[in-house]
Amino acid sequence: MTTENDEPRDEGEAGTAPLPFKYRYKYLHKYGDESPRGEDGETEGKDDDKKDGDSDDKDVKDKDKDKDKDKDKDKDKDGKDKDKDKDKDDPKARRKKVIVLSVIAAVFLLAGLAWLLLYIFVFSQRETTDDAYVKGDMVTISSRIAGTVIEVGVEETERVHQGQVLIKLDPVDARVSLMNAEGQLAQAVREAQAKMQQANQADAAIPQRRAQYEQARDDYNRRHPLLERRAVSAEEVDTGKRQMQQAKAALDAAEREAAAAHAQVDGTTVENYPAVIQARSQFRNAWVNNGRNAIVSPIEGYAARRQVQVGQRIQPGQDLLTVVPLSDLWVDANFKETQLEHIRIGQPVKLTTDMYSDVEYHGKIVGLNAGTGSAFSLLPAENATGNWIKVVQRLPVRVAIDAEDLRKHPLRIGLSTDVNVDTHDRDGRVLSDTVRSKPLASTTVYEQEMGEADQHAEEIIRANTVDATPKPVPARHGS
Structure with missing residues (x-):
């Protein structure tokens, strides 16, 4: 096989006829028609076709495919090269590309600069957390005496006023005790007056005994000189002496009785007599217990968490109901210990809640807790063990909510909030150095019970106080 037979020759070369094509199918594929062949060429083509068979056809097809791929690649390269040449040749397109790239670079540069300035002047001056919850006072209502519930006057979610009756107990036992205490107070008042009159009576007996003693003394003094003159007998003188001594002993006894009587009543009145004071305190207790039925x-x-039912037997101190004052709430924000460096008392705070997603509350930091949540837990962590793993702790920071914001959009205890603290002003204190000058919370509803008890006790004392001034004895007619 030679290269002369691979390509057909032109007829004009040296005036010779074209040589026969050795591979008929290749020729047909490349040139699309048959060239005249001699007998030798036909026999050779036939023999080759018989010898090579289908393998030659496969090789021809594979080579043709490779050539087509190479042509396509060459076309693509040519097209790209042409485009590049066009770009190089076109200054407007090149200038446009430079401008677009410059604008994109400038945008990214400005965005990075804006982010840097935002972080320096805004984000670095803020501390945020979503581990924050609304807290408030929860006043537990319990009974101070044992009793049976006969009335429940409030349900959960209802408004409760100060002094409003929430629960009533069976008053029978308390009323009986009150009547008994009232009788004991009245009896103590009368006994006190009797003691005072006994002291006066003892005082009145002293002059009588003194007069008897003086009379016996004078009789003895008169008879004793007459004994030498034998004007009286010795027996009569001895009798007078004994009568004088008896009168003196009676006078001394009367003085001692008067002193004992005065020891019980001197320096006191009916109101502050010890027995009256004791009876009066028992009456107060009975009166208050009778009022505690309500x-x-x-x-x-x-009202919240109602746990009492009508007919239930309750004991002192048992939880019955909870009253929550929603007008005085705060937020405990649990900041990580790595966030506490710049937090100070008095810094302004912005709050948002899931309940009012479009409402922003305002407040300020009023204090930082004295310990982390784990330190005050029921079972504090034992960090001195060998399998210790460091966990970032959180410290509760109390945030006071603006009263006007709270009035417009009331919150509930336990709601989650997002806290944003402005730490720009870092001159404040970390620990509070002020001492509270007035009570945190107070009530006067129980003082009213004591005032009513004292008023009623005074009425009982006045009703049982009698005029003990002795009245003069009227003179008899004709005497």
């Missing part, structure tokens, strides 16, 4: 609310708020 359990009242000590504060304004809303």
Whole structure:
């Protein structure tokens, strides 16, 4: 096989006829028609076709495919090269590309600069956390005496006023005790007056005994000189002496009785007599216990967690109801210990809640807790063990909510909040150095019970106080 037979020759070369094509199918594929062949060429083509068979056809097809791929690649390269040449040749397109790239670079540069400035002047001056919850006072209502519930006057979610009766107990036992205490007070008042009159009576007996003693003494003094003159007998003188001594002993006894009587009543009145004071305190206790059959609310708020039913037998100190004053709430924000470096008392705070997603509350930091949540837990962590793993702790920071914001959009205890603290002003204190000058919370509903008890006790004392001034004895007619 030679290269002369691979390609056909032109007829104009040296005036010779084209040589026969050795591979007929290749020729047909490349040139699309048959060239005249001699007999030798036909026989050779036939023999080759018989010898090579189908393998030659496969090789021809594979080579043709490779050539087509190479042509396509060459076309693509040519097209790209042409585009590049066009770009190089076109200054407007090149200038446009430079401008677009410059604008993109400038945008990214400005975005990075804006982010840097935002972090320096805003984000670095803020501390945020979503581990924050609304807290408030929860006043537990309990009974101070044992009794049976006969009335429940409030349900959960209802408004409760200070002094409002929430629960009533069976008053029978308390009323019986009150009547008994009232009788004991009246009896103590009368006994006190009797003691005072006994002291006066003892005082009145002293002059009588003194007069008897003086009379016996004078009789003895008169008879004793007459004994030498034998004007009286010795027996009569001895009798007078004994009568004088008896009168003196009676006078001394009367003085001692008067002193004992005065020891019980001197320096006192009916109101402050010891027995009266004791009876009066028992009466107060009975009066208050009778009033405690009506359990009242000590504060304004809303009822929650009702655990009492009519007919239930309750004991002193048992939880019956909870009253929550929603007008005085705060937020405990649990910041990580790595966030506490720049937090100070008095810094402004912005709050948002899931309940009012479009409402922003305002407040300020009023204090940092004295310990982390784990330190005050029921079972504190033992960090001195060998399998210790460091965990970032959180410290509760108390945030006071603006009262006007709280009035417009009331919150509930336990709601989650997002806290944003502005730490720009870092001159404040970390620990509070002020001492509270007035009570945190107070109520006067129980003082009213004591005032009513004292008033009623005074009425009982006045009703049982009698005029002990001795009245003069009227003179008899004709005497």
